[in-house]
Amino acid sequence: MEPEPMKTEHFIQLLAEDLPSRPGHPGTALMRWMLPTAILTGSAFLLLAGARADLLGDGLLPTLMKMILGALLAWAAIPGARTLIRPEVSIDEPLRRLATIAVFLAVLLGADLMFRGADGWFLRMFGSSVVACLTIIPSLALLPLIVSLCALRGGATTAPALSGGLAGLASAGLAIIAYGVFCTEDNPVFVATWYSLAAVLVAALGAILGRNLLRW
Amino acid sequence: MRLALDGDAHAYRTLLGAITPHLRNDVRRVLMRAGRGTADLEDIVQETLLAIHLKRATWDRTLPFTPWLNAVSRYKTIDALRRSGLRKEVELDGLEDALPAPEGHGDDALDSRRLLDALDARQREIVEQIMLMGRSASEVGRALGMSEGAVRVALHRALRKLAASFRAGPDGTGTHEN
Structure with missing residues (x-):
């Protein structure tokens, strides 16, 4: 073994002097910031825009369907983003839960086709609020996405784009829970198409931002 | 650990x-x-x-x-x-091939100067006192008329800046982040 060069020894001295800085865990920071931010943005939106009028009547079941989709997205993406804070995890582990969402969407579409048949499928897909869906969901997700990326910067992900993408998906999921209470488009085909597309857009934004912001 | x-x-x-x-x-x-x-x-x-x-x-x-x-x-x-x-x-x-091969750790001095360039004067002073003179944060604080806590905060910022300048590379290209 060669002799220790002086400088690295001194460098270690420097690091040891900084030991009391005690960084907090980025996973804790993520939960502490993303969830309250999403709740605040979501409730602010619902206060301004109002819930759908028939929320407690005919609208209840479709609203629940949308909220379940949003909750599933968050449930699938948040643990993934948290796990990837650690540098030594493999990247396929966080992706497994995402398959659940595909199953849920398939069930939605299958049920719709079974009960209403294939006729008018295309019309049902388009509905009348595609633009609202594709703008409001990403807008609601933006702030939670930014704070979660800030929290994740304390982490040590070896897959920055994936981490950012999962943060985006989680933020979109939380945004969907709020938007679902407002939106009156109840066709499963509509929800499966446009809600998913909105979530994918936010995930893509998260991935692009993560690629740059989450390197360390 | x-x-x-x-x-x-x-x-x-x-x-x-x-x-x-x-x-x-x-x-x-x-x-x-x-x-x-x-x-x-x-x-x-x-x-x-x-x-x-x-x-x-x-x-x-x-x-x-x-x-x-x-x-x-x-x-x-x-x-x-x-x-x-x-x-x-x-x-x-x-x-x-045209450049002379660096000998052993001969470029250490160069590296440390490059790294210290990323810091402001106060941070550089603190880093040098700890690294080269082996002082503790409280000793440095006494020498510079700062509280131990202020020294530690400055030291931690300096380390984060060092990490960012490592990431950016010696010629300052690459991403600039804190």
Whole structure:
């Protein structure tokens, strides 16, 4: 073994002097910031825009369907983003839960086709609020996405784009829970198409931002 | 590491000192395999030590330490290789043979000057006093008329700045982040 060069020894001295800085865990920071931010943005939106009028009547079941989709997205993406804070995890582990969402969407579409048949499928897909869906969901997700990326910067992900993408998906999921209470488009085909597309857009934004912001 | 995370500076120094030779071997092996010289070796080792330090909270203390350590080392080494690869393509393509090969650790002084350039005067003073004179934060505080806490805050900022300047590379290209 060669002799220790002086400088690295001194460098270690420097690091040891900084030991009391005690960084907090980025996973804790993520939960502490993303969830309250999403709740605040979501409730602010619902206060301004109002819930759908028939929320407690005919609208209840479709609203629940949308909220379940949003909750599933968050449930699938948040643990993934948290796990990837650690540098030594493999990247396929966080992706497994995402398959659940595909199953849920398939069930939605299958049920719709079974009960209403294939006729008018295309019309049902388009509905009348595609633009609202594709703008409001990403807008609601933006702030939670930014704070979660800030929290994740304390982490040590070896897959920055994936981490950012999962943060985006989680933020979109939380945004969907709020938007679902407002939106009156109840066709499963509509929800499966446009809600998913909105979530994918936010995930893509998260991935692009993560690629740059989450390197360390 | 568990002791160190609880604030035992002596345990921390011992741990970092004990893993340094292993890090050096690992980094050297990767550099050799990539067909690179070992001129950047000590630089990468120190960058890795700094990453271990700044990211220590991401180690789950219920899990083994070695996989975490190896992952940090691999990430930093590959990152450094990629950076120097970019640099070589732009500036040094074909010039390596014409340049004198660095001897041993002869470029240490250069490295430390480059790194210290990233810091402001106060931070540089603190870093130099701790590194070169072996003073503690409280001793430095007394010498500079600062509280120990202020020294520690400045030191921590300085370390984060160092990490960012490592990432950016010596010519200041690359991403600038804190």
